[in-house]
Amino acid sequence: MRISFHGARAALMLVTGLVLATPAFPQDSTAPAGDAAATITPNTAPDSQKPWLFKGSDIPPYAAWHFGTLPNGVRYAVRRNGVPPGQVSIRVRIGVGSLMENPSQRGFAHLLEHLSFRGSAVAGDMESKRIWQRLGVTFGSDSNAETTFTQTVYKLDLPSATTASLDESMHILAGMMEQPDLDQKALDAERPAVLAERREQPGPQVKMANATRELYFAGQPLADRSPIGDVKALEAATPASVRAFHDKWYRPERAVVVVAGDLDPALLEQAITKYFGAWKGDGASPQTPDFGRPQKDEPRVATIAEPDFPPVVSMAYIRPWTVRNDTILFNQRRMIDMIAIRLVNRRLERKARSGGSFLQAGVDLDDVSRSANVTGISIVPAGKDWQAALKDVRAVIEDAKTSPPSQAEIDREVSEVLAGMKNSVATSTVEPGSSQADMMVQAVDIHETVASPQVSLAIFQQAIAKKFFTPANVLAASKKVFDGVALRAIVNTQHPDAKAPAQLLADLDANVSGLAGKRTALGKVSFDDLPKLGPAGKVTGRSVVLTNPEITKVAFANGVNLLMFPNASEKGKVYVRVRFGHGYNAIPADHVTPAWAGSIALVPSGVGTLNQEQLDQLTGDRQIGMDFGIDDDAFELSAATTAGDLDDQLRLLATKLADPGWDPNPVKRARAVALAAYDTLSSSPRGVLTRDLDGLLRDGDPRWATPSKAEVEKLTPQGFRDFWAPILASGPIEVQVFGDATADQIVSAVGKSFGALKPRPAEKTVDAPIRFPTHDTTPVVLHHNGKPDQAAALIAWPTGGGVAGIAQGRGLDVLAAIFQDRLFDQLRSQAGASYSPSVSSDWPEGLPTGGKIMAVGMVAPDKTDLFFRLSRKIAADLVATPVSDDELRRAVAPIGQYLMRASSGNPFWMEQSKGGSFDPARIAAIDTMPDDYMKLTPADVQALAKRYLVPSKDWTMVILPQSQAKAGK
Template identity: 55%
Template sequence: MPFSSRALRFVLLLPLLAQPLAAQRVAPAAPARATAAAPVAIDRTPWLYKGSDITPDPAWQFGTLPNGVRLAVRRNGVPPGQVAIRVRVDAGSLFEKDSERGFAHFIEHLTFRGSQFVPDGEAKRIWQRMGTTFGSDTNASTTPTQTVYKLDLPGATEANVGESLKILSGMIAAPAIIPAAVNAERPVVLAERREQPGPQVRIGDLIRGTFFAGQPLADRSPIGTVETLTAGTADTIRAFHDRWYRPERTTVIISGDMDPEVAMRLVAQHFSGWKGIGTAPAEPDFGKPDPSKPVSATLVEPGVPVLVAMSVLRPWHFNNDTVIFNQKRLVDTLATRLISRRLEQRARAGGSFLQAGVDLDDVSRSANVTSVNVVPVGDDWEAALRDVRAVIADAMASPPSQAEVDREYADYDTAMRTGVETARVEAGAKQADDMAQALDIRETTTSPQTSYEILKDARAKGMFTPETLLASTRRIFQGDATRVVANLHAADPAAPAKLAAALKADVSGLAGKRRAQAAVTFDKLPALGRPATVTAREKIAQLEMEQVTFSNGVRLLMYPNASESGRVYVRVRFGGGWNAVPADRTTPAWSGELALVASGIGSLNQGDLDQLTAGRRLGLDFDMGDDALSLGAITSPADYPDELRLIAAKLQAPAWDPAPVARAKAVALAGYSGLEASPDGVLSRDLEGLLRADDPRWKTPSREDVNKLTPAEFKRFWAPRLASGPIEVSIFGEVKPDDAIAAVARTLGTLPPRKGATGPAAPVRFPAHNARPVIRTHSGPDTQAAAVIAWPTGSGVTAIAESRRLDVLAQVFSDRLFERLRNEAGASYSPSVASQWPLGLTGGGRLVAIGQLSPDKVDFFFRLSREIAADLAARPVGEDELRRVLVPMGQQFLRASTGNLFWLRQLSGATFDPRLYDATRSYPSDLVAVTPAILQETARKYLRPDTDWTMAVLPRDKGSATAPSSAR
């Protein structure tokens, strides 16, 4: 809904966003195709629903151009002004010959370099001038079965949508697959391949190779091989393009704030002239599961937790997407959810495995697969697999109770009903992505209401009973082949045979007695005290929010905004966050996210709470921020009062179940193996602590620290933190103000007044400038390294405008680093630069550049980063370069500010620090005020050569060699 503050934001950003389209256009690199002068006849047959009796979603309009290009278009105003475009090509890595592995993905890269209507590298800049952010608004993805080109165009007009479709049509039909482009992009593609996490890639390759042995999917990873990518030429890559990139294999999907008829006309204008080259190829055969192939396989990857993956495979075949087909699949879905819940209950109780779950999926049109994934406690995979199979065998032996069935149905019903209630605010980008996914798996889409009706009709038919779920369970665990793969931490030549034997071992009767969950109501929660009274209530100028103070000191920030129908965001902040954690020793702070919520409330454990919230939109998400802890959830207008009650009970009477603490320790210890297996793992382990001068609050705890944590110590650390610090409640969404105030009064308002954090917060320090980089090593491939360079900045609300100038500076830096490190040198696939300015800490701000690259390019990264920093300080950026950063940032703000979550994040803590209100209001004016001169001044102030800090992560066998130079 329109309101004054939004109008103010738009007015302030108009000078930034206004620019004639003519200035965005670039002369074509090649002669343009002639587009049809006369209107193109579009066949309006709803092709998606051929063979289906599902009620079509009336919001989607369909069409087919005379050349075979298909269209799916709908109007959607979320966020306002944005048009989401997807161009899907029905071709992926499964369409490649042996010598073409990786070509489908290579073509995705080449299309963004240059094509029929734009010269090399210019498409990114054109779309930046239109307000897009590269990587999030403009991107593409290649899977085994499709390639999808993505554009989320903000501030869309008929002119810039038409220009974008013209560019996309040239990218798809006529990319510049020429030797110069191929040779320039090849290092980038190889860098992307090199930067993939080695252990995970090897496990994924083994799983595909074992599960799909005898089928193309077994060795058709989209990234390809070094050999084929190196051997690829413009001619061979173009041959793949010309064979599979054809009009009849292409669908243009548009969901956005635009008249669908206009969108269809523009698609027809720019795509109807495209003609395929040569004869259309036959559809490839993806094969069937081969029962003659080996049953089991293992590998040793110490950098990944021990795990077991099991699958039951059946041939995939196309099914008409009918109502009854979907209803039968819903029965199967509930059957897998029920088994997964039993497995989770067993894991919580301290079983032999940390995690286990069952899923059912059609995989890349190659097989229908029931998959089981198990993470053991420690290294004993045999016990974990035995216990998981025992639970599955028990589920196949006898039916579940009706109460179990009803429990799973209630949660599924809630999820689908939520989809109906929030359909009006579903983003156009999600709808476009969902349509592309539906096409990939050969299914239809329909409205959330129709989907919900299909679910309810299945229940009315009596399809969800103990007997039907038993039959489903037995069916989904039968197939043409059963396979199992395990990752171990120590070599065992007998492991494959042991795995194969484990699949046949009799596990009947080992599951033990099924756990019957007792009914739980809100009456089981601890009783709350007397409601508070309101002592102050005031409106927040220009923001249409209210701040309310209660007699017990609780403060409420309320935004009764119904623009997101069916959603209410609840967040309760309390305590002191990281500021209140000791800075002179290690603590159990790491354990909160893993165990605090799961420890229960009063006499109720996590299983009881799951039962309590069944069929409701209730939850408890815990977060530890810089200056506060928080509990919250996204709930509904009907459920938010009980969400508040749940949080109040957690703060008043937290339980201290020891089982979640034991599980948290096991989870943390299982993760250590990956922290040294790759540059990324080392960075995740060490970088935050190093960038804060080894402050123990941000250092990863040692194995010894994790092992020594006891339930008693866990309680000693967390109990006072749950009980201290002022409480701020934020309620944003579809609520009535008086009702929301009353709900807070009788929940959080019943808690006794709380003491503030004791003592001043410890300052956060940046590490001293180093002449040579800090060196860490990893145990992964010797082709992988990482480099980090950082400069100290600032923190706090007072200088918030400075933080926004640094955000702009970081984006300019990032664009330059991307162009030179990736596009020109091919040294890194995804270098990044970011500014972090903590509002709630006394220090800790920094601007950080990170690149993953080969070890021999580490020095080059440092040299190039310093060259960019020096140039930004020495001379102003160009007007066009600045606009290509400011316009996307302004559009990101406009889009984000239409949602409640944006305001919730910006204003958390504002009831106790009113400066945050002004800081939020000032964002547009701060952004508009950035000029080349101001940006240069900011660079001079912060990007100083005498303050930077560097770090390199090298392969272990190279880490002892001479460290990369940090000298200029």
């Protein structure tokens, strides 16, 4: 059964980067003690009367889904879903992945995915992309595909779907499955793009992931497989060999078509039957190969030495994966396992926050590629002492295996899981069809069912009523999930260390009993423990500032402005955003500041005397959150909540400004995280772009530049406080509340929180101009420490900014879309030099300057000149010749459809209206948006190209491998 446990970490944490997320607050609910158990009646009908997904299960079928099987074996699941309105999300799953390949076919499943998308007997070379663009589909997001170890999934989110567009799309998709173009011309065109995709993968992360997989699944096919494939096998592929692979595996009985969208399910079934019903397989259907079982006698440890990657430790308890009937009882027992995992994660996070030996550690339980059931543990040490971090994490795990948790600890986790499930039920009517389609495909892949949110909740509530979640049961679950056929571990030592394997093996077997320390129970915390605010503020003005939708401005006596949009379009959800001060305009432009650490440390630093741990306890079973970010012209606190929690949500945010906490540990952790991740940013062209591009494109402005290692090391808790305290205490405040609450509720809640603050002094602003770098005749050259076949090339032109010129900014979005389409066709589809070249436009509304249009390509080092030649040729042609009506339509239609879909949600209107309570021009610009995009003409696009794609103003950069720097290049 596919259910989500709020707060669980990503499955099998094979490290692909170092990210420390700002802690999030859990979901809305009440404590389990007072809940009446929901009744769940097992489905005892014979399998012959059950939908195909539910055979062998007693879980009640999800009534919203309609299941069926065509005579040729194609299975399908369809349902009606109106979120977003008009969209139909289609998924076609083929039961073939890299685990089905023989040694000479490594990468064929992925190569075939590319070729199928490129062309078929129904739609010629790249024609499906153009057809879907005219229907408003954005290539790469609305239309995409993925190949995993066990399946290939084709995805299409069709906006403003009609019977005709559904019919055409199903015809194309069926043609891709049954009759893809597999001739020599198509193979020669697409194979370089696949090899480019392989080349662009980040080296250290891939090396760590591959080494981990080889260790964990030693003796099994998964150990030496990767969906991206093997270069020799891909280069040796012929039309005949790829055709043989296709004909063997692309068969109707291995296909599942999933559709969730805003059309009658009967129409969806008819379209599937019409276009997939005649598909026939040749010969006998192949058997899925045996994926093996974990081998006890294989090596237990491995090491790698990547200097530009943190000294990460990953370990796992490996058990065989077996197909079990997905029953109610099975899921309830698995829920106990998940509570045990959550308890350990809670204890690990508590240690990390307090300044322990590790920055981050997490545990997850997962079935991996139908090869093993794995409890995976990932550890990022605080510094280079990975042995101490491993010992401390193992001590927490061993403690969980030997000593039962308290009932209070269990109840806290159960309460939060229950909260998340109740929130899922409350918001189920606004769950996007794309998410529902993806979940169905995932369930099919691992042989599970999909239960409705109501059924999932009832199963969990029944487990609570039957007292499944006791100290004894959770202890037994801990012993089970932290055991297996083998315990294996791998560490990146950064530098070769011959002693590391023996040390790691000894550390795995070392006795850590009693080293976890005494468990400390938290005292009770309530909102009464927050610092008090003043009396509720008085409303001094109220007016409707936008009529469609109706957004109202409310002014309070202390200078706080409220923008509100009460509506029930997203049932159960209320979005809150608090914009204060002046954002980047308030940060000094002449020296490095601790601004960079705000996103990591500001929220965890606490409120009043309450630290993050206590705030987690305070809000654990409620829908109350706090995220922080910096916008061009404001700092922002934001959250998603409910009408029932709105009062306390706003009170928490207001108190964060009025009386922030200054716990030093999150600042120390932020510094350690930044230092640990720093060298990783040198390991690939993408990493160097992430580190340096924002600063370089603003001529080194320290507000956007990544601080040096030395500057990071200088960060202290006092310095952090000295910088952020005046920012939190000064400058104007705009509160946005959009969603499922009444106007009276919103005004009252804001009045009691932000309206109760003392009037704030004006904040100092920088008003420093944002400089674009001077035109260069030869590219700026940077270097990376990664693979020698990786490089990046970039070209950018300055544009503008400010709401007064927003029409130009919107026109530049269209120009960038056309530019990207041409660069994609020429650099990827024709030359095969880059997998994912991109072109983007940025027009900051909150700043008068700083905009840019930018093209980036990840290429081989000897292809950078080709990138610049093609980019400049495209730019010159856009200046010299108006685009065709069809090309303009293919650029504008996806933008228009995106706006239609996005505008059905509250976050869209919040983004468009932000700052509008102080600057009416922001609100006025909303009404012009449709015309700014939809009435754009080829002449308008050409005029923008002439104005901004000026050769004498462009700035270029290349990022080359370090080996070329040593060679003097």
